[in-house]
Amino acid sequence: xxxxxxxxxxxxxxxxxxxxxxxxxxxxxxxxxxxxxxxxxxxxxxxxxxxxxxxxxxxxxxxxxxxxxxxxxxxxxxxxxxxxxxxxxxxxxxxxxxxxxxxxxxxxxxxxxxxxxxxxxxxxxxxxxxxxxxxxxxxxxxxxxxxxxxxxxxxxxxxxxxxxxxxxxxxxxxxxxxxxxxxxxxxxxxxxxxxxxxxxxxxxxxxxxxx
Amino acid sequence: xxxxxxxxxxxxxxxxxxxxxxxxxxxxxxxxxxxxxxxxxxxxxxxxxxxxxxxxxxxxxxxxxxxxxxxxxxxxxxxxxxxxxxxxxxxxxxxxxxxxxxxxxxxxxxxxxxxxxxxxxxxxxxxxxxxxxxxxxxxxxxxxxxxxxxxxxxxxxxxxxxxxxxxxxxxxxxxxxxxxxxxxxxxxxxxxxxxxxxxxxxxxxxxxxxxxxxxxxxxxxxxxxxxxxxxxxxxxxxxxxxxxxxxxxxxxxxxxxxxxxxxxxxxxxxxxxxxxxxxxxxxxxxxxxxxxxxxxxxxxxxxxxxxxxxxxxxxxxxxxxxxxxxxxxxxxxxxxxxxxxxxxxxxxxxxxxxxxxxxxxxxxxxxxxxxxxxxxxxxxxxxxxxxxxxxxxxxxxxxxxxxxxxxxxxxxxxxxxxxxxxxxxxxxxxxxxxxxxxxxxxxxxxxxxxxxxxxxxxxxxxxxxxxxxxxxxxxxxxxxxxxxxxxxxxxxxxxxxxxxxxxxxxxxxxxxxxxxxxxxxxxxxxxxxxxxxxxxxxxxxxxx
Numbered sequence: 001x002x003x004x005x006x007x008x009x010x011x012x013x014x015x016x017x018x019x020x021x022x023x024x025x026x027x028x029x030x031x032x033x034x035x036x037x038x039x040x041x042x043x044x045x046x047x048x049x050x051x052x053x054x055x056x057x058x059x060x061x062x063x064x065x066x067x068x069x070x071x072x073x074x075x076x077x078x079x080x081x082x083x084x085x086x087x088x089x090x091x092x093x094x095x096x097x098x099x100x101x102x103x104x105x106x107x108x109x110x111x112x113x114x115x116x117x118x119x120x121x122x123x124x125x126x127x128x129x130x131x132x133x134x135x136x137x138x139x140x141x142x143x144x145x146x147x148x149x150x151x152x153x154x155x156x157x158x159x160x161x162x163x164x165x166x167x168x169x170x171x172x173x174x175x176x177x178x179x180x181x182x183x184x185x186x187x188x189x190x191x192x193x194x195x196x197x198x199x200x201x202x203x204x205x206x207x208x209x210x211x
Numbered sequence: 212x213x214x215x216x217x218x219x220x221x222x223x224x225x226x227x228x229x230x231x232x233x234x235x236x237x238x239x240x241x242x243x244x245x246x247x248x249x250x251x252x253x254x255x256x257x258x259x260x261x262x263x264x265x266x267x268x269x270x271x272x273x274x275x276x277x278x279x280x281x282x283x284x285x286x287x288x289x290x291x292x293x294x295x296x297x298x299x300x301x302x303x304x305x306x307x308x309x310x311x312x313x314x315x316x317x318x319x320x321x322x323x324x325x326x327x328x329x330x331x332x333x334x335x336x337x338x339x340x341x342x343x344x345x346x347x348x349x350x351x352x353x354x355x356x357x358x359x360x361x362x363x364x365x366x367x368x369x370x371x372x373x374x375x376x377x378x379x380x381x382x383x384x385x386x387x388x389x390x391x392x393x394x395x396x397x398x399x400x401x402x403x404x405x406x407x408x409x410x411x412x413x414x415x416x417x418x419x420x421x422x423x424x425x426x427x428x429x430x431x432x433x434x435x436x437x438x439x440x441x442x443x444x445x446x447x448x449x450x451x452x453x454x455x456x457x458x459x460x461x462x463x464x465x466x467x468x469x470x471x472x473x474x475x476x477x478x479x480x481x482x483x484x485x486x487x488x489x490x491x492x493x494x495x496x497x498x499x500x501x502x503x504x505x506x507x508x509x510x511x512x513x514x515x516x517x518x519x520x521x522x523x524x525x526x527x528x529x530x531x532x533x534x535x536x537x538x539x540x541x542x543x544x545x546x547x548x549x550x551x552x553x554x555x556x557x558x559x560x561x562x563x564x565x566x567x568x569x570x571x572x573x574x575x576x577x578x579x580x581x582x583x584x585x586x587x588x589x590x591x592x593x594x595x596x597x598x599x600x601x602x603x604x605x606x607x608x609x610x611x612x613x614x615x616x617x618x619x620x621x622x623x624x625x626x627x628x629x630x631x632x633x634x635x636x637x638x639x640x641x642x643x644x645x646x647x648x649x650x651x652x653x654x655x656x657x658x659x660x661x662x663x664x665x666x667x668x669x670x671x672x673x674x675x676x677x678x679x680x681x682x683x684x685x686x687x688x689x690x691x692x693x694x695x696x697x698x699x700x701x702x703x704x705x706x707x708x709x710x711x712x713x714x715x716x717x718x719x720x721x722x723x724x725x726x727x728x729x730x731x732x733x734x735x736x737x738x739x740x741x742x743x744x745x746x747x748x749x750x751x752x753x754x755x
Contacts, residue, residue: 001672008672012387019394019409027406042702050401050408053690057397060390067383077381079672086671091464095667098460102639102660109643110653118640125639130632144637148644156265158648 001079004086005072013065019058023051097129113163113172115145136205143198150187154179218345221599225278225607229270233279234604238612241286242619246294251305252287252554253571253677254458256280257450258641260578261649267582274600276582277575281558281601282608284571285337288514288551289616292329292543296322305514305550308522312535312542319538323478326620327485328540329547332496334613336548339500340507340555341605348591348602352563355588358723360699361706361714363565363587364692365727367685368707370566371678372731373509375738380675382738392449392679396686399443403694410440446577447649448659449683453676455642456663459635461670466631482617488540495525495541499548506549507556507568514569517553518546555605561586562598565688570677573684708732 026033038049039056072080087095101124108117122141126132132140152158153176162168179187224230244255263276270276291306296313309329316325358366371389375382398409489496499521506517525545526535535542557568558575565587567573579586584597591598646659666676699714700706706714710725 005672008668022409022411025408041697047403047694047698047702050404050406053693054394054397054409057390057394061387061394064383064387064390068381068387071381071383077384077673090467091671094464095460098463098635099664102456105639105643106653106657106660109656114644114647118644121640122636125636126633130630132630132632140633144640148640152644152648156648158265160644160647161653 001082001084001086002072005077005079006069009065009068009072013062016058016061016065020055020062023054023058101125109161111163113167114160115149116163118145118148133205136201139198139201143194146194147191150179150190154187214345214349217595217599218602221601221603222606224274224600225603229272230275230278230600230604231607233266233275234282234608234611235615237279237282238286238608238615241283242290242612242616244283245287245290251291252284253574254454255283255287256571256574257447257454258638258645259283260447260574261645263578264649273582273584273594273597274604277579277597277601278604280575280578281604282611284554284575285551285608285612288554289330289333289612291550292333292547293326296325296329305518307515308518308546309543311522312539315536315538316540316543321538323481324485324488324540325543327482327617328489328492328543330613330616331486331489332492332499332544332548333551334609335496336500336503336552337555337609338606340504340552341602341609343504344555344559344605345602348559348563351559352588352591355564356592358588360692361696361721361724362727364689364696365707365724365731366564366566367689367692369727369731369734370681370685372734374678374681375735381673384674385678388675388678389682392682393686393689395444395449396683397690398440400441402687402691407441444658445650445655446683448646448655449662450574450680451642451646452659452662453666453680455638456660457666457670457676459638460663460667463631463635492541492544495545496548498525499545500552503549503552504556507553508559509568514550514553514557518550521545521549562590563588567681567684570680573681577684
């Protein structure tokens, strides 16, 4: 844990130095600008420049990082006293499986659409990480994105990404026309019926002691 | 302003069907969110904030989105006790103290008594705090109407200083968190000069990157948005990243998906017996209600220290302190009354001064700004149609919360049996969908997930993240007020710390900003003073 404390503080310190450098940058169109000129406290009688606040905040970050490093050297902070590893085997595996799943989810959004990506992610999580029964996993990973689709795209008209053009044309355009033609009561019924199916499957899985 | 007629009008609007429905839904959602381990009021409010855009559009009622979020906040405070008592895992940090006596009660077969005690104490704490709020808020806002830019900046400085002096976390890490949050708020266009700053991948850098890939923008991920960072870093991106993704990763790692529930029998008769038994808990409830409110007002303090302090005071003043920790109902009543009372207390500085008293109120404050409201003293003068229905909804939500809580305890227990491997992906999905719904931009979603991973690593290393969230909310205003003050003083910082600085050329003395600034300086220096005192005492002891 102590090494992680050092490494993190050094990385954050370097980030602070970069941000200080970046704060001193002038507008691109001003070719006569001299770096750091905007970090002054009173520029031409018009108060602090635009870089003043970010520059000194980044400096504050740097000072904090140096303080963290000193504490780690003196072993006064709890992580620098801890003999536990920063990430044990479980944490590494968890981060790889869950984090990897999340990254995969984000990549899939632009390809197969938000709702299909949700279905794939839910299925992956429940089946592989949660080891839930196939039936429950499949039904949950279909019902959750369906609810979200009805809520965001249909009821609230907050449209989510639809993936590649042919997917949108083949699935979402006809589905959108169908559901938008339905009354509010029908939409609520869709929520309730799909929820009832999910509850039945979950209860059945629980009775079998596998959920 | 006559408080009573305004409050009656507010109550009338709060019980209108759409507001009442929002309060009920908010309370139910909040109870679930609070009861689920790993999620607290701040997670619930942050993840569900994007949904309020829709409520705002659908109802055209300025108070409606806030009534919904405030109800989630209340509900979560009630809900935290459910998992503390039945699972032995606090639903949120605000319910940690409830575990001390709630869990032993459950293990002795008195889970129902503990749950009823928690619900009733929460109701009393919330109601007492709302009464205080109704009395204090107009008073405080009328005083704050005279505040100028230096006073407002000094108050913000005080908010950050309390995190350093009273937060109880590692000081350099807290300071880093504050500076980082403030810095994130500066990304985008400078509000005063209108010039871009900290725009990563500016035109020059883009040309260099494009040169490396043969001038093909498609070959570089996220390159479609030249103006990605010029829009600034949106508050929700950080809040959902920290509280949706980071917190869940941390909870998964800490709990390893394993929780066990105590056997709980609930019936109407047992609930009634629990209500009658509340007469034994008057002391803890009173301490929690009063202490919770005043601790809640302090920025950086919030409900968690409020509940812990109330538990400590209740134990200290008890005739039988040894019974605490063994299943004393007063040990459940005190923290539960306190966390509800503190949640209302934390709203007082947020609404009257624009300074949030807790991470959740920081998110609520950001929400108010998004809906076009300006939290601060003028809110009571300019937007009474928002303020009083909201205060009215505090009373209504409290009542709704206690009824829903008592009526649906069996349902919550059933939900708590839901495996974490189903809950976790749902939270991840809601975080991602919610962020996209708020900004219609996949880059913000990527950034949110990136912040989530960063938050997880920093959390493992004990970096407090609530100060960063508070700072990113207050950052823009803090900078604006500081620069406008310095513009007034020709760059002289004495405007903040000297009462004799002549602001307007009339020789008037200004005391509020200097007093606030000096209190902030003392708070920042407090840990160093305490450290020095400890060293001196240690030295004297060694000499002795």
